[in-house]
Amino acid sequence: MTTRKPLMAGNWKMNLNHLEAIAHVQKLAFALAEKDYEAVEVAVLPPFTDLRSVQTLVDGDKLSIAYGAQDISAHDSGAYTGEVSGPMLAKLRCSYVAVGHSERRQYHGETDEICNAKVKAAFRHGITPILCVGEGLDVRKAGDQVAHTLAQLDGGLKDVPAEQAGTVVIAYEPVWAIGTGEVATPADAQEVCGAIRGRLAELYSQELADAVRIQYGGSVKSGNVAAIMDQPDVDGALVGGAALDADEFVKIVRFRDQ
Numbered sequence: 001m002t003t004r005k006p007l008m009a010g011n012w013k014m015n016l017n018h019l020e021a022i023a024h025v026q027k028l029a030f031a032l033a034e035k036d037y038e039a040v041e042v043a044v045l046p047p048f049t050d051l052r053s054v055q056t057l058v059d060g061d062k063l064s065i066a067y068g069a070q071d072i073s074a075h076d077s078g079a080y081t082g083e084v085s086g087p088m089l090a091k092l093r094c095s096y097v098a099v100g101h102s103e104r105r106q107y108h109g110e111t112d113e114i115c116n117a118k119v120k121a122a123f124r125h126g127i128t129p130i131l132c133v134g135e136g137l138d139v140r141k142a143g144d145q146v147a148h149t150l151a152q153l154d155g156g157l158k159d160v161p162a163e164q165a166g167t168v169v170i171a172y173e174p175v176w177a178i179g180t181g182e183v184a185t186p187a188d189a190q191e192v193c194g195a196i197r198g199r200l201a202e203l204y205s206q207e208l209a210d211a212v213r214i215q216y217g218g219s220v221k222s223g224n225v226a227a228i229m230d231q232p233d234v235d236g237a238l239v240g241g242a243a244l245d246a247d248e249f250v251k252i253v254r255f256r257d258q
């Protein structure tokens with residue numbers, strides 16, 4: 001049985017400027033102890049404008065906090081106003097990038113094809129994509145959450161070779177649970193995360209599927225994280241609102257202590 005180190009990632013969304021980012025990461029670094037880093041990988045996904053500040057802090061103080069971006073261009077350079085490329089993120093030594101977050105899909109029209117191109121762009125530049133998938137409320141009410149989410153998974157990983165897919169992170173985020181306080185039950189999370197792992201085994205191999213980390217995201221807080229993390233196919237959390245409070249995020253990282 002493969003041991004997967006849990007990944008707790010804070011997606012700051014469009015919050016915290018570059019000065020607030022420094023204060024926030026300093027607070028996290030101060031609160032987290034060596035044993036936290038051994039048990040759990042901790043990552044932050046700040047806005048683009050904060051990345052240089054976070055990189056400087058992490059490098060300067062040799063912090064064991066990974067960081068990454070919330071989006072990546074599918075293109076590597078050129079006339080794409082407003083976009084940020086894989087080479088730019090790689091130069092800032094980003095480890096991760098979120099791809100296909102439901103807010104990107106909903107407000108920026110990102111299709112599975114676009115997400116697939118972004119996943120490939122991340123891998124081209126040595127950045128691990130966190131591919132976000134998950135159903136809206138209508139799909140959940142119709143009971144189609146597994147089929148819907150697996151179709152997004154298939155689309156996002158289309159033609160991605162096993163050497164790369166083996167390192168991807170998948171974030172299952174039911175849209176109806178994001179920022180609503182409506183957390184999925186642990187059984188809801190397990191149903192879809194288990195199905196994602198099963199699909200990875202079909203697409204690639206059981207060995208690869210066993211190695212991939214699958215996060216749950218959607219109203220994760222210190223009070224509900226332990227029950228979700230108890231599920232066999234949940235290997236971490238993609239945390240939005242609760243990640244903006246350093247003390248609360250540290251409690252989430254320490255889910256095993258609860």
Ligand SMILES: O=C[C@H](O)COP(=O)(O)O
Pocket residue numbers: 011101173177178179180181217218219220238239240241242
């Ligand atoms: O990326 C994070 C998710 O959208 C979850 O956000 P939330 O924890 O505020 O519900």
